Amino acid sequence: MTLNPVEAAKRAAAYAAVDAHVKLSHRYIGIGSGSTVPYVVERILAQGDEANKERWFIPTSFQSKQLIVGNGLRLGDIDTFPEIDVAIDGADEVDNALNLIKGGGACHLQEKVIAxxxxxxxxxxxxxxxxxxxxxxxxxxxxxxxxPVAASQVLASLKRLGSTDAHLRMAKAKAGPVVTDNGNLCIDAPFSTAYLRDPAQLNSQIKQLVGVVEVGIFPGMAKAAYFGNQDGTVSIQHEDGSFKENITVEI
Known part of the structure; x- marks a missing residue:
């Protein structure tokens, strides 16, 4: 199948990550959310029925649950399997220290639990x-x-913290706000890069606000990030700060 350059980049990153980190010995695998994750599942399926029949797959969202079930993989949950061998997930942004912004799909609570x-x-x-x-x-x-009961109060507090344009995320296909998988609301709080030079501190400040369930900053949680490039290669960023550029992936 011929993909456009962005989709080809996503596929290359997903394939490389699965090849390197989803071992045949792994039994409990977290499946994340986002547009790159279908390629993750595709590559896991390519490891074969023999490998996957002994595995449990734990979703981070309704989307990833549907991916697991729809592809005939065994669906697990975090209550039953509180320790996971590896989780592969997408991100909205990754900085040079492997800090993440997640939550563009409003499922960052479950994503952080799995992470x-x-x-x-x-x-x-x-x-x-x-x-x-x-x-x-x-x-x-x-x-x-x-x-929901705390949305107005949290909005006011976020603005005092420095996010003057903080706003409730509104749904696009219906009237009213976005409702998360957990029945909560989602606020988008823009901060300048000056605030985000210490993402762990900002995460802590926001998390302490009464009514906040979870924050879409993931500081120091990732072990590695795989980025698909426009030319079909992959760049790998490790938690120790090292990079590998222009890695060729077998498709």
Whole structure:
């Protein structure tokens, strides 16, 4: 199948990440969310029925649950399997220290739960998601999942913290706000890159606000990130700060 350059980049990143990190010995695998993840599942399926029949796959969202079930893989849950061998997920932006912004799909609470449970969190993305400082490419704002009763109060607090344009995310296909998989609301809180030079501190400040359920900043959680490039190669960023560029992937 011929893909456009962006989709080909996503596929290359997903394939490379699965090849390197989803071992035949792994039994509990977290499946993330986003447009790159279908290629992750595609590559896992290519490992064969013999490998996958002994595995449990734990989703981060309704989307990933449907991917697991729709492809005939065994669906698990975090209550049953609180320790996961590896989780592969997408990201909205990745900085030079492997800090992440996630939550463009409003499922960052479950994504963070799975990430915390995984021995390794591996990120797959295309070249557009890579930046030196968070907030450079992803300018829509930090996704903040909030209890509905506290939405107005949290909005006011975020504005005092420095996100003067913080706003409730509204649905596009219906009237009203976006409702998360957990029945909460989602606030998008844009911060300048000056605030995001210390993403762990900003994550902590937002998380402490009463009514905040989870924050779409993932500081220091990823082990590696795989970026698909326009030329079909992959760049790999490791938690120790090292990079490998222009890796060829067998498709």
């Amino acid at each position: 915390q449970a995984a021995k390794e969190l591996i990120i797959v993305a295309d070249y557009r998601k890579r930046s030196s400082v968070l907030g450079t490419n992803w300018t829509q704002g930090i996704p903040v999942e909030v209890a």
